[in-house]
Amino acid sequence: MKVAKFGGSSVASADQIKKVGAIIQSDTERKFIVVSAPGKRDAEDTKVTDLLINLGEAIELQQATDEIIDRILNRFNSIITELNLSQELLSELSNALQEIITDAHIPIGLKQEILKSFGEDSSAKVVSAYLNTIGLKARYMNPQDAGILVSDEPGNAKILNESYEKLFTLREQDGILVIPGFFGYTTEGKLITFSRGGSDITGSIVAAGVKAKLYENFTDVDSVFSVNPNIVNNPKEITTLTYREMRKLSYAGFSVFHDEALIPAFNAKIPVCIKNTNNPSARGTMIVAEKEPTKDCVVGIASDSGFASLYVSKYLMNKEIGFGRKLLQILEDEGISFEHAPSGIDDISIIIRERQLTPEKEEKILKRIKNELKADTVHLQRGLAVIMVVGEGMNSTVGVAQKATKALSEANVNIEMINQGSSEVSMMFGIHMDGLERAIRSLYATYFPA
Ligand code: ASP
Numbered sequence: 001m002k003v004a005k006f007g008g009s010s011v012a013s014a015d016q017i018k019k020v021g022a023i024i025q026s027d028t029e030r031k032f033i034v035v036s037a038p039g040k041r042d043a044e045d046t047k048v049t050d051l052l053i054n055l056g057e058a059i060e061l062q063q064a065t066d067e068i069i070d071r072i073l074n075r076f077n078s079i080i081t082e083l084n085l086s087q088e089l090l091s092e093l094s095n096a097l098q099e100i101i102t103d104a105h106i107p108i109g110l111k112q113e114i115l116k117s118f119g120e121d122s123s124a125k126v127v128s129a130y131l132n133t134i135g136l137k138a139r140y141m142n143p144q145d146a147g148i149l150v151s152d153e154p155g156n157a158k159i160l161n162e163s164y165e166k167l168f169t170l171r172e173q174d175g176i177l178v179i180p181g182f183f184g185y186t187t188e189g190k191l192i193t194f195s196r197g198g199s200d201i202t203g204s205i206v207a208a209g210v211k212a213k214l215y216e217n218f219t220d221v222d223s224v225f226s227v228n229p230n231i232v233n234n235p236k237e238i239t240t241l242t243y244r245e246m247r248k249l250s251y252a253g254f255s256v257f258h259d260e261a262l263i264p265a266f267n268a269k270i271p272v273c274i275k276n277t278n279n280p281s282a283r284g285t286m287i288v289a290e291k292e293p294t295k296d297c298v299v300g301i302a303s304d305s306g307f308a309s310l311y312v313s314k315y316l317m318n319k320e321i322g323f324g325r326k327l328l329q330i331l332e333d334e335g336i337s338f339e340h341a342p343s344g345i346d347d348i349s350i351i352i353r354e355r356q357l358t359p360e361k362e363e364k365i366l367k368r369i370k371n372e373l374k375a376d377t378v379h380l381q382r383g384l385a386v387i388m389v390v391g392e393g394m395n396s397t398v399g400v401a402q403k404a405t406k407a408l409s410e411a412n413v414n415i416e417m418i419n420q421g422s423s424e425v426s427m428m429f430g431i432h433m434d435g436l437e438r439a440i441r442s443l444y445a446t447y448f449p450a
Pocket of ligand 1 (some may be wrong): 007008036037047049050119120181182195196197198199200
């Protein structure tokens with residue numbers, strides 16, 4: 001059996017849901033369906049989840065909510081009407097929303113979580129009702145009934161291992177189950193959402209739980225591209241990737257698949273296929289545990305901006321026991337995680353996501369490093385971009401790094417830092433973000449010559 005997850009654009013309108021129905025109909029192994037909330041129908045549109053977040057904020061600030069509620073219900077109204085589903089379903093959704101809003105017993109934080117999940121929850125009800133009208137035996141299943149147990153971290157839930165046993169029993173269920181993505185429940189029964197884009201995570205959890213033979217992730221692109229198509233026109237499509245490669249690519253800007261969603265599938269060794277709802281006959285991209293080595297080991301070039309580098313130098317740092325720990329402790333005290341930490345004998349750069357650094361935190365950190373660690377130099381450089389050149393087999397291929405440095409120098413891009421990940425599946429280059437597009441185009445031309 002297969003688990004098929006349909007993203008926001010796949011359930012954004014009645015026409016899209018009809019495509020989803022045809023896809024499910026065309027393969028009887030598609031027994032578990034996970035859906036997102038309706039996403040954008042066009043570039044100017046707003047995702048239902050964003051409207052729900054706005055609604056939660058408006059409630060907290062005691063602002064007017066009528067207009068937002070109308071917009072949310074109108075999205076479902078047009079879908080339900082165009083799919084010829086019963087108007088009772090719309091009343092059911094509308095009542096459920098009103099109930100969440102007006103229930104004075106729900107604390108505001110929890111209310112915002114429940115509101116956030118309303119898009120997925122309603123979408124699953126709509127899709128399941130529609131599947132029945134086209135002759136499929138489908139039913140909606142709440143994540144709590146499915147057994148998706150998560151940690152109590154609002155907006156950042158993590159799956160609890162005990163979920164998998166219950167999920168496995170879903171295999172016995174008759175017909176097609178439609179499960180809303182994006183949220184689970186704590187053992188106390190509190191609704192908690194995953195991080196944004198988290199329906200991919202639900203799909204992966206369900207696939208691992210029911211030991212599916214395949215997890216299909218339907219989105220709006222034919223495949224994963226080897227580079228950001230907004231930077232390079234018509235880039236090469238990737239047919240097969242390993243989990244490790246996908247992890248590196250999704251980390252640095254490849255938004256087709258949530259980076260946390262790989263873990264459950266990876267642990268259970270379930271292959272993942274990225275496919276296009278708008279072109280389901282396209283082969284898509286397979287993500288697997290192992291693949292045949294190829295001559296050109298680089299599969300993709302990912303990039304992301306918004307990084308800062310914290311540079312610390314101190315003579316004889318290499319001999320000072322505990323220096324690294326103390327340095328990282330200072331970051332930990334400020335609740336800051338780090339991404340990379342290339343180091344030399346007397347210096348170290350810690351790469352962090354800029355959004356974590358408020359000016360106050362920056363000042364405090366720099367001061368503490370200077371005073372407590374007696375560093376010779378400490379400075380923070382903002383506005384960096386990270387480029388990841390990704391591919392299995394890099395460790396045994398001669399000249400991969402040399403090609404990259406040549407491409408960057410030809411593009412007149414100064415390399416601020418280089419780091420070959422210990423996994424040797426990727427090479428990281430830190431550059432100033434002004435040169436990012438130039439750098440990517442030049443690297444792409446080098447690794448993927450026409
Ligand atoms: N609807 C949620 C979001 O927009 C989750 C998802 O679509 O995967 O983040």
